[in-house]
Amino acid sequence: MLWRFSTLLLLAASAFAQKPSFTVGWSVYAGWTPYHYMNKSGILRKWADKYGITIKVQRFDYAPSLDAFVARNIDACTMTNMEALDMPAASGVPTTAILIGDYSNGNDALLVRNGLQLKDLPGKKMLLVEKTVSEYLFDRAMTLGGLREQIKRVRMINTSDSDIATAFIGDANASAVVTWKPMVSQIAKQKGVTSLFNSSQIPGEILDLTVVRTDVLSRPDGAGQKFAKALAGAWFETLAQMSTPGAAGDKVLAAIAEGSQDSLASYKEQLGTTKMFYTPKEAAGFGASPELKQKMALVRQFCFDHGLLGANTKSVDDVAIRYPDGSIQGKPDRVRLVYDLGYMQLAAQGKL
């Protein structure tokens, strides 16, 4: 295996010795699985060739993909706005969001047994992956329900996402669970389980992005820019194919679903709770709206309150975010996360 891999690498290296090469990492999630199809169908290669570069696509589990990005082993990666802030940005790896893919519009949910209400949860056992969007969702649910003071009284059990569905189904003493699809669909099928809160009640707060390291974008030879442009071009071409109505679109969707070993029906169901920005205009429009700033303000405060920006980060302003209009949340000399609409706008104008 290792041998074959290294020969492959060698071959690739010698064949494309002249072309600058970039790697983008993705993990399984309704809004990111299009990368599988984008790579397999040749769309990405077409765009890479157009810009005279090589783009490799690598599939990861979510957490390792973040690690690889922070360790600078890959150049671009799919992640949520929260992780973009608390992983690379907070670790001193300046990061630029070039594509706003979608927001979770029901993919993440708080499910309970026996018709419990939010106010019943203090003192009860709740499974979730702590310190992730799941905890964020719960935090928001309790805050919106006026129960912010009670959050600490809920007995949170940190449960790995790969086992959370069986753990919740298997243990009748666990009263609540916060997780995301497809686990949510699996758990919701159980008798007596109801959904108490989901991400469609906080639209636009859990964003799914494609981010690139800022130092890659500013490579002196300009290849980083080409990389971002090729990604944007390929991304929106893929999304356009995806959203074609009828059999043609279904064929594309089925090919995408293959990337996560999903059926067409199940993938469509997941897309139903994912607000995809199918056109570059929509995506850029959301990026330019004042809403983005308000939602990020909530997210960054959550990250800071939970120590996710690092124990040495003394102020929430130490990991600053720059928005497309040039405004900055935090200290101007500590900008670590940038929302760049340039590539989405170019795509909207058809100038890629």
Added chain:
Amino acid sequence: MSVGFLLIHARPQRAWSAILSWFLFAAGLAAYLWVAQARHRENPEDRVTPTLAQMATGMYNAVMQPAEEDEAAPPAANFYDRLSHSMLWRDTRATSRRFLLSLALLIPAVLLGLHMGLFPYVGVFFLRFVLFFDKIVALSLLPILFIAFGIDELSKIMLIVIGVTPTIILDSFNLTRGVPPEQIVKAFTLGAGDFDVAYRVVLKQVAPRVLNSIRLNLKAVMLFLFAGEMIASTDGLAYRIALLRRHMGMDVIIPYVLWVALLLFLVDFAMRTVNRKLHPWFHEA
């Protein structure tokens, strides 16, 4: 140092032994510091390879400050109070409790192995099943464990039991079978009963080897315990490591890993000492 220092007959001098035996530690540390420094020069906020100072601060906070899910310590608290309410102590206590509990559960496993080795009916009854069970990869049974034992302490302990006990049972079984049959015959001719033979002749003889085999399996116990704590937990050393990994808190993770290594070393050392004290006649380990 004499000529041919790599040969069997070489007798390293004391100073050389000391230097050589610490060399890899020093080299590892130096390599780490070198990488950490290089990374920090490139990115002063790097969290993947914290500097020694950062790890010291991280560990100091872990030892002196309560975990974030606990109440903050009152400012007037003295050193001992702070220590006993610290994050490190809380995690260590939780993990140790599970660890010692699972070690205690290995004792019945030893007795079962002994009986299987001595009493043919017990042997036939269990041997095939235990042999089969030994080959089961316990981690893959997790969903069943959750359903059977819930997600609290019991399922973590059971994970260890399922993962490690078959090995211990089979080991004690084999050691029991290794006792020369002449001794057993002799004991019978001297008027011993069945249980005299089992507990006063055979068990006494295999005990040091069994202890040794438990000692060698400590790491497996810890591995299963860590897996359990990482999968579903509210406290423990591995729980903390899993949480800290979410935001690359390597400044605490690395000291935590070293702390676990130290604890395991101490348990191992204690077991060796106890073994030597209990069985001074045994000179194999």
